[in-house]
Amino acid sequence: MSTIVKQSWKRCQESNLNAWEKANDQIISSKRIKEIIQENHPLIQESLPLFNKLAPFLLSTEHIALLSDRDGNIIHTVGDPVFANQAQKVQLQIGANWTENSKGTNAIGTALIAQQPVQIQGEQHYFLENRFLTCSAAPIFSPTGELLGVIDISTRKEYSHPFALTIACMIAETLQNRFLYADAQRVIALGESPVVKGEPGKVPLVGLDRDGRLIGFNEPAKQQLGTEALGKRLPQEYERAGREVQDKRPRLFTSGSWTDASSKTSDADALKSLKKPKTQLKPFPRLAGSCPLFLQAKMLGQKAAQVDFPVLILGESGTGKELFAQMVHETGPRAQEPFIAVNCSAISENLIESELFGYESGAFTGANREGRIGKFEAAKKGTIFLDEIGDMSLRGQAALLRVLQEKVVTPVGSNQSRPIQARIIAATHRNLPEEIKAGRFRADLYYRLKGVSIHLPPLRKRSDIIQVAEHLMQQIAPEQPSELLPSAKAKLVAYSWPGNVRELQGVLVQAAFLSDGDDIGEEHIQLEGLTEEAEHEQGIPSLRETELVAIRRALHSSGGNVSKAAKLLQIGRNTLYRKMAEYQLGAPFYMGES
Numbered sequence: 001m002s003t004i005v006k007q008s009w010k011r012c013q014e015s016n017l018n019a020w021e022k023a024n025d026q027i028i029s030s031k032r033i034k035e036i037i038q039e040n041h042p043l044i045q046e047s048l049p050l051f052n053k054l055a056p057f058l059l060s061t062e063h064i065a066l067l068s069d070r071d072g073n074i075i076h077t078v079g080d081p082v083f084a085n086q087a088q089k090v091q092l093q094i095g096a097n098w099t100e101n102s103k104g105t106n107a108i109g110t111a112l113i114a115q116q117p118v119q120i121q122g123e124q125h126y127f128l129e130n131r132f133l134t135c136s137a138a139p140i141f142s143p144t145g146e147l148l149g150v151i152d153i154s155t156r157k158e159y160s161h162p163f164a165l166t167i168a169c170m171i172a173e174t175l176q177n178r179f180l181y182a183d184a185q186r187v188i189a190l191g192e193s194p195v196v197k198g199e200p201g202k203v204p205l206v207g208l209d210r211d212g213r214l215i216g217f218n219e220p221a222k223q224q225l226g227t228e229a230l231g232k233r234l235p236q237e238y239e240r241a242g243r244e245v246q247d248k249r250p251r252l253f254t255s256g257s258w259t260d261a262s263s264k265t266s267d268a269d270a271l272k273s274l275k276k277p278k279t280q281l282k283p284f285p286r287l288a289g290s291c292p293l294f295l296q297a298k299m300l301g302q303k304a305a306q307v308d309f310p311v312l313i314l315g316e317s318g319t320g321k322e323l324f325a326q327m328v329h330e331t332g333p334r335a336q337e338p339f340i341a342v343n344c345s346a347i348s349e350n351l352i353e354s355e356l357f358g359y360e361s362g363a364f365t366g367a368n369r370e371g372r373i374g375k376f377e378a379a380k381k382g383t384i385f386l387d388e389i390g391d392m393s394l395r396g397q398a399a400l401l402r403v404l405q406e407k408v409v410t411p412v413g414s415n416q417s418r419p420i421q422a423r424i425i426a427a428t429h430r431n432l433p434e435e436i437k438a439g440r441f442r443a444d445l446y447y448r449l450k451g452v453s454i455h456l457p458p459l460r461k462r463s464d465i466i467q468v469a470e471h472l473m474q475q476i477a478p479e480q481p482s483e484l485l486p487s488a489k490a491k492l493v494a495y496s497w498p499g500n501v502r503e504l505q506g507v508l509v510q511a512a513f514l515s516d517g518d519d520i521g522e523e524h525i526q527l528e529g530l531t532e533e534a535e536h537e538q539g540i541p542s543l544r545e546t547e548l549v550a551i552r553r554a555l556h557s558s559g560g561n562v563s564k565a566a567k568l569l570q571i572g573r574n575t576l577y578r579k580m581a582e583y584q585l586g587a588p589f590y591m592g593e594s
């Protein structure tokens with residue numbers, strides 16, 4: 001065991017952490033996550049382009065990459081969704097805190113304390129529950145040496161590789177250099193460092209302000225000059241021997257290769273792209289919600305908007321898949337082009353090809369005499385949204401797969417193919433891996449469509465029902481939205497919402513009507529699921545659903561006081577905290593209530 005790990009275990013023991021118990025499994029409230037994200041805006045802004053470059057390489061590799069702030073709060077993740085799912089079982093996810101105090105010896109928390117790169121392999125984790133992981137983390141420093149956060153790459157211990165630590169270090173170094181370039185008027189390379197232990201030399205860089213004073217440096221330059229050089233003029237001999245790289249060779253600084261070295265853009269363009277990251281996430285204005293599950297999906301969507309990968313949106317009916325697809329389209333570079341939605345379940349098997357690809361005049365009986373262009377061509381350079389793709393017939397799937405492979409469409413009755421330029425977003429409420437197992441969906445099509453797959457949570461699992469409801473009330477009566485009284489909020493929170501946001505919308509329209517524009521009380525909220533008949537139809541709720549409803553009710557009655565809620569439920573406070581994290585119940589769903 002390395003000294004770093006030994007010291008970390010000692011700290012854990014001294015803090016009376018019990019390795020066999022569950023580690024602290026709290027997830028920060030979505031309100032607080034938003035604040036943390038705002039506080040760390042520059043770090044996130046500079047990191048996102050790097051994460052975006054890394055993300056496609058992590059898909060299907062059982063690896064995820066994470067960004068934590070200086071307090072060990074995870075604020076961003078990308079990577080293999082299957083492993084991300086397993087990692088969530090120990091809260092290796094946005095909103096969790098991975099300091100040693102919370103999670104014992106682990107790469108993020110230990111790198112924060114040791115202030116150096118750390119790989120924690122399987123059994124080296126302090127808590128038993130984390131020992132299936134191997135995590136590699138590198139601290140990120142500002143150009144003045146201030147600790148900003150940690151880059152971590154995690155995987156199952158069987159897949160661990162020392163290379164992950166190298167990548168984490170490269171990202172951390174690249175980030176530090178990016179900050180240096182962004183802050184400094186001039187950046188000077190002081191020459192190559194000697195090769196240390198077989199590692200290629202890294203270029204020592206210093207950033208100067210307008211007056212030639214040193215305002216930052218990277219690690220090799222720090223070692224050469226010492227921290228006392230900060231704020232002073234760079235000694236003449238260094239300036240004379242150094243090379244000015246801010247204007248001339250902005251890409252030279254990369255100690256990693258994350259900036260696109262093969263790009264043919266000019267140096268000036270490259271410099272601009274360094275200062276202003278290419279990917280600036282745009283808000284999704286029409287999508288309400290603040291619960292961590294939803295925010296995670298939204299951030300993925302915002303990132304997907306900037307690139308051309310196919311997107312697959314998964315979620316129950318009424319969770320907002322189409323609205324989400326529109327947001328991806330409207331905030332991306334294709335926004336000025338058409339958004340064409342196709343409901344694949346509504347098109348009969350015989351007509352699918354002519355609908356999607358068009359047909360020539362007289363192609364079949366009943367066809368329009370002039371022929372018609374298909375949806376792919378109608379979308380032009382915009383987006384085609386293939387809704388309910390899981391309901392498409394196998395014949396339709398085969399035709400669609402051909403189009404995706406060949407990137408051309410051939411209208412029915414024609415022998416001329418035409419190139420397609422539209423971006424593809426697909427959505428379904430079905431579980432596609434199960435459909436594949438049952439032989440109803442083609443695996444090859446699935447893998448083509450799921451460049452980025454985004455899961456929209458059902459409303460019953462969201463902790464922001466009230467926020468969504470208030471947003472919808474605003475839409476229903478923009479001039480004078482009715483207020484939801486606490487009793488109405490309690491009823492909304494306790495319900496299981498089988499029809500998701502669409503059902504909530506319907507219920508609120510009805511409530512606004514019943515209340516005649518006055519405040520909305522519980523008597524105005526008419527929930528189908530609560531009528532005896534419907535309950536019969538829906539059958540008996542699962543134990544988990546019942547538990548979730550009970551917890552929500554208790555938290556609501558206690559005004560969010562967890563101890564009181566635990567008493568009402570007759571369980572321990574820690575058990576309640578654990579269950580709240582399990583159901584992703586942060587504070588916000590009862591916030592804003594009286």
Ligand SMILES: Nc1ncnc2c1ncn2[C@@H]1O[C@H](COP(=O)(O)OP(=O)(O)OP(=O)(O)O)[C@@H](O)[C@H]1O
Pocket residue numbers: 286287288289315316317318319320321322323324387429468471501502505
């Ligand atoms: N987060 C949200 N904020 C505001 N409105 C929402 C949100 N999610 C969904 N909606 C609204 O709910 C309704 C249903 O959404 P949408 O049609 O996008 O769902 P869907 O998942 O595509 O449904 P289906 O699978 O049945 O086609 C729409 O009116 C949409 O505007």
